[in-house]
Amino acid sequence: MVEIMDTYIEIKSVNVMATTDNPTPPKMTTKNVSVSYDNNRALKNVHLNIAENRVTALIGPSGCGKTTYLRCLNRMNDLIATCKVEGEIKLGGHDIYARDVDVEVLRRRIGMVFQKANPFPKSIFDNVAYGPRIHGLANSKEELDAIVQKSLRRAGLLDEVENRLNASGTSLSGGQQQRLCIARAIAIEPEVILMDEPCSALDPIATAKIEELINELKERYTIVIVTHSMQQAARVSDYTAYFHLGELVEQGETNRIFTAPKNSKTEAYITGRIG
Amino acid sequence: MTDLIQISPLSAKAVPGLTGRYRTERNFQRLGRLAIAMSLGFLMFLIVSISYQGVGAFFKTEIRFDVEPAWHDEAAGDSYALLRHIVREAEPEISGRKARRDFFRLIGADAEDVLRATIPDKKFIWLPASDDMDMAVKADFEEGASRLTEQQLDWVRMLAEEDRTRTRFNMGFLTNGDSRDAERAGVGGALIGSLLTLVICFLLSFFVGVMTAVYLEEFAAKNNWTAFLEVNINNLASVPSIIFGLLGLALFLNIFGLPRSSSLVGGMVLALMTLPTIIIASRVSLQAIPPSIREAALALGATQIQMVFHHVVPLALPGMLTGAILGMARALGETAPLMMIGMVAFIADPPGSFTDPATAMPVQIFLWSDSPERAFAEKTAGAIIVLILFLILMNLGAVLLRRKFEKKW
Numbered sequence: 001m002v003e004i005m006d007t008y009i010e011i012k013s014v015n016v017m018a019t020t021d022n023p024t025p026p027k028m029t030t031k032n033v034s035v036s037y038d039n040n041r042a043l044k045n046v047h048l049n050i051a052e053n054r055v056t057a058l059i060g061p062s063g064c065g066k067t068t069y070l071r072c073l074n075r076m077n078d079l080i081a082t083c084k085v086e087g088e089i090k091l092g093g094h095d096i097y098a099r100d101v102d103v104e105v106l107r108r109r110i111g112m113v114f115q116k117a118n119p120f121p122k123s124i125f126d127n128v129a130y131g132p133r134i135h136g137l138a139n140s141k142e143e144l145d146a147i148v149q150k151s152l153r154r155a156g157l158l159d160e161v162e163n164r165l166n167a168s169g170t171s172l173s174g175g176q177q178q179r180l181c182i183a184r185a186i187a188i189e190p191e192v193i194l195m196d197e198p199c200s201a202l203d204p205i206a207t208a209k210i211e212e213l214i215n216e217l218k219e220r221y222t223i224v225i226v227t228h229s230m231q232q233a234a235r236v237s238d239y240t241a242y243f244h245l246g247e248l249v250e251q252g253e254t255n256r257i258f259t260a261p262k263n264s265k266t267e268a269y270i271t272g273r274i275g
Numbered sequence: 276m277t278d279l280i281q282i283s284p285l286s287a288k289a290v291p292g293l294t295g296r297y298r299t300e301r302n303f304q305r306l307g308r309l310a311i312a313m314s315l316g317f318l319m320f321l322i323v324s325i326s327y328q329g330v331g332a333f334f335k336t337e338i339r340f341d342v343e344p345a346w347h348d349e350a351a352g353d354s355y356a357l358l359r360h361i362v363r364e365a366e367p368e369i370s371g372r373k374a375r376r377d378f379f380r381l382i383g384a385d386a387e388d389v390l391r392a393t394i395p396d397k398k399f400i401w402l403p404a405s406d407d408m409d410m411a412v413k414a415d416f417e418e419g420a421s422r423l424t425e426q427q428l429d430w431v432r433m434l435a436e437e438d439r440t441r442t443r444f445n446m447g448f449l450t451n452g453d454s455r456d457a458e459r460a461g462v463g464g465a466l467i468g469s470l471l472t473l474v475i476c477f478l479l480s481f482f483v484g485v486m487t488a489v490y491l492e493e494f495a496a497k498n499n500w501t502a503f504l505e506v507n508i509n510n511l512a513s514v515p516s517i518i519f520g521l522l523g524l525a526l527f528l529n530i531f532g533l534p535r536s537s538s539l540v541g542g543m544v545l546a547l548m549t550l551p552t553i554i555i556a557s558r559v560s561l562q563a564i565p566p567s568i569r570e571a572a573l574a575l576g577a578t579q580i581q582m583v584f585h586h587v588v589p590l591a592l593p594g595m596l597t598g599a600i601l602g603m604a605r606a607l608g609e610t611a612p613l614m615m616i617g618m619v620a621f622i623a624d625p626p627g628s629f630t631d632p633a634t635a636m637p638v639q640i641f642l643w644s645d646s647p648e649r650a651f652a653e654k655t656a657g658a659i660i661v662l663i664l665f666l667i668l669m670n671l672g673a674v675l676l677r678r679k680f681e682k683k684w
C-alpha cells in the first residue's frame with residue numbers, strides 16, 4: 001500500500017513539471033471556463049491550454065462536456081440561445097469573447113470538423129472552394145483550382161475524386177465525406193482545427209487515413225480532437241485532457257496520461273472501468 | 276386423425292397477439308385504399324361530366340356556300356349585303372320574308388366577320404353556323420334539343436345531307452373575348468386577364484412572402500413579438516377571400532384610386548390572400564433544412580446572410596416554389612375577391628395591359644353559367660376544362676421546377 005502511494009505521489013510531481021514546463025507555447029488558453037445550458041451546468045471552471053502545432057485530445061465519458069468545450073473555442077455555442085459561457089478564452093493572447101471580436105474573423109482562424117460529416121449538397125469542388133470564395137483567398141479561377149487541389153491532396157482525398165470534382169459532395173462514402181469536410185476546413189488555412197469525433201462513423205481504414213492526415217496537419221496547424229477511442233488519443237495526440245461530468249479532471253502529455261494517470265477517475269476511464 | 280396441427284415456432288401464430296396486429300395493419304391499409312378510391316372516383320366523375328358537357332365548346336359547325344368573285348365587287352365592302360346575296364343565290368327556293376329570316380337564323384353572327392376577312396377569289400366559302408344550329412347538329416337533330424323550329428331543322432338536315440356542313444375546331448373559343456353572341460364568345464380575354472392577374476400576384480406575393488419567411492425564420496429573435504406575428508400570419512391564411520376583396524375595394528380602389536376592374540388590382544388583392552400561404556410554406560421548408568448545413572457554413576466563417584443565401588435558401592427553394600404555386604393555383608380559382616373590385620363586368624376586349632379592365636377565368640365561368648342560352652352552358656363547361664388544364668399546367672410546372680432545383684441529399 002505504502003509503496004503504491006509513494007509512486008503515485010512521485011508521478012504526480014513529475015506530471016506537474018510536465019504540464020507547467022510545457023515546451024511549446026500555448027496557442028489558446030482557457031481560464032475558469034464554465035458553460036451552462038439554461039440552468040444546467042455543462043462545464044465547470046475548466047483551465048486548459050492548447051499547445052501550438054500540437055494535437056490535444058479531449059477524452060471522457062459521454063455527456064461530460066467535450067463537445068461543449070470544443071464549441072466554446074470557435075464560439076459555435078453563440079448559436080445556441082440557452083447557452084451561457086463564462087470565463088476567459090484567448091487565442092494568441094486575445095480574448096475571443098471580447099466585445100470587438102468578430103466571430104467570422106475568429107472562425108476563419110479556427111476551423112471545425114464536425115462529428116457527423118456535413119458536406120454541402122453541392123459539388124466536391126464547390127464544397128472546398130466555398131471558404132476561399134467567401135474570404136476572397138483566390139484572385140483567379142486558376143488560384144482557386146490550386147487551392148482546391150492542394151486541400152484535397154492534403155486531406156488525402158484527391159486521388160479518389162480527382163476526375164469527378166463536379167459530383168455532389170453527398171454522393172461520397174461516409175469516410176470520404178469526412179475527409180472532404182477536413183479539406184473544406186483546411187482550404188481557408190485556419191490556425192487551429194477543432195475536430196469533434198471525426199472518426200466516430202468510420203471504418204478502421206478510413207480512420208487510419210484520417211489519423212495519418214492529423215499527423216501531417218499538425219506540422220502547420222494546432223489541432224484539438226475529441227475522441228472516444230483511447231487508442232486513437234494515444235496514437236495521434238501530444239497532450240490529452242480528461243473530462244468528467246463537466247470538470248477537467250486531468251491533463252498532460254499523452255504518454256504520461258496513459259502510462260501513469262495521477263487521478264483515479266482518469267485511470268478508471270482509460271483502463272475501461274468507467275465511461 | 277389428430278387435431279394437433281403442428282404450428283411452426285417461426286409462424287405468426289406462434290407469437291400471441293401477432294395475428295391480431297397483422298389484421299389491424301391490413302384493415303388500416305384497406306381503409307387507406309378505400310379513401311384513395313373514393314377521392315379518385317369523385318375526381319373522375321367531375322372530369323368525365325365536365326368533359327362530356329364542355330368538349331362541344333371546342334368545336335363549331337360551319338355551312339358551305341358557293342360564292343363568285345363578282346359578288347364581292349357588287350357588295351362593295353358591305354359584308355351584310357354580300358351575305359344576303361350569297362344566301363339568296365344558294366337557296367333560291369326559300370322565298371318570303373319570314374322564311375328567309377328563319378333561314379338567316381341558321382347563320383352565325385360572326386359570319387360577316389369571316390366574309391370581311393376572305394379574299395374574293397374563292398369558289399365557295401365555309402360560314403359559321405349560329406349557336407342554335409350548332410347545338411342542333413351536336414345533339415344529332417334531336418327534337419327539343421335546340422330552339423330551332425321544325426322548318427329550320429329540316430333545312431339543317433338538308434344541308435347535312437348535301438354535305439354542306441362540317442365540324443371544325445373552334446379556335447375563337449380560345450382567342451376571343453366575351454360576347455353577347457354565343458358564337459363569338461371565347462375565353463381568350465379571361466385567360467389573358469387571369470394570366471396578368473397571376474403575374475402581379477406572383478411578383479408581389481412570392482418575393483415579399485419569401486423574404487418575410489427568411490427574416491422571421493433566420494434573423495428575427497424568437498420572442499413573444501415574433502410568436503404573436505406567427506399567430507397572426509396563420510390567422511390571415513384562414514380569412515375568407517371575400518374579406519380581402521373588400522379590403523382591396525376600400526384600399527386600392529377608393530383610397531389609392533387604382534383603376535377599377537384591372538388585373539393590377541386583382542393581382543394585388545390575390546397577393547394579399549396568397550401571402551400568408553407562401554410565408555407559411557416557406558417557413559416550413561426553411562425549418563426542414565438541417566442545422567448541420569448551417570453550422571458547416573458558419574464554422575467556415577460565413578456571415579449569417581451568406582449562410583442563409585448561399586446554403587439555406589437554395590435548399591429551401593423547391594419547397595417555397597411548391598408552396599407558392601399551390602397558393603397561386605388557389606388564387607387562380609378565386610372569384611369572390613375579384614368580384615368585389617369590379618372584375619365581374621362584361622368585358623369584350625382582351626386586356627392589353629395591367630391597367631385595362633379585365634376579367635378572370637372563374638369570373639367568366641360564373642358569368643356564363645348565369646346566361647340562359649343553351650350554347651352558354653356548353654361554353655361554361657368548356658371554360659371549366661380550360662381552367663382545369665391551366666391548373667394542371669401550373670402544377671406540372673411546379674413539379675418540373677422542383678425537380679430542377681431539388682438537390683440530391
Ligand SMILES: Nc1ncnc2c1ncn2[C@@H]1O[C@H](COP(=O)(O)OP(=O)(O)OP(=O)(O)O)[C@@H](O)[C@H]1O
Nearest residue numbers: 037040042061062063064065066067068069080082
Ligand atoms: N444544445 C444543448 N442544450 C442543452 N443542453 C445541452 C446542449 N448540448 C449539450 N447539452 C448538455 O451539456 C452536457 C454536455 O454535453 P456535450 O455535448 O458537451 O457532451 P459530450 O462530452 O460531447 O458527449 P458525447 O461524447 O456523447 O458527444 C450534457 O449534459 C448535455 O445534455
Ligand SMILES: [Mg+2]
Nearest residue numbers: 066067068196
Ligand atoms: Mg460530443
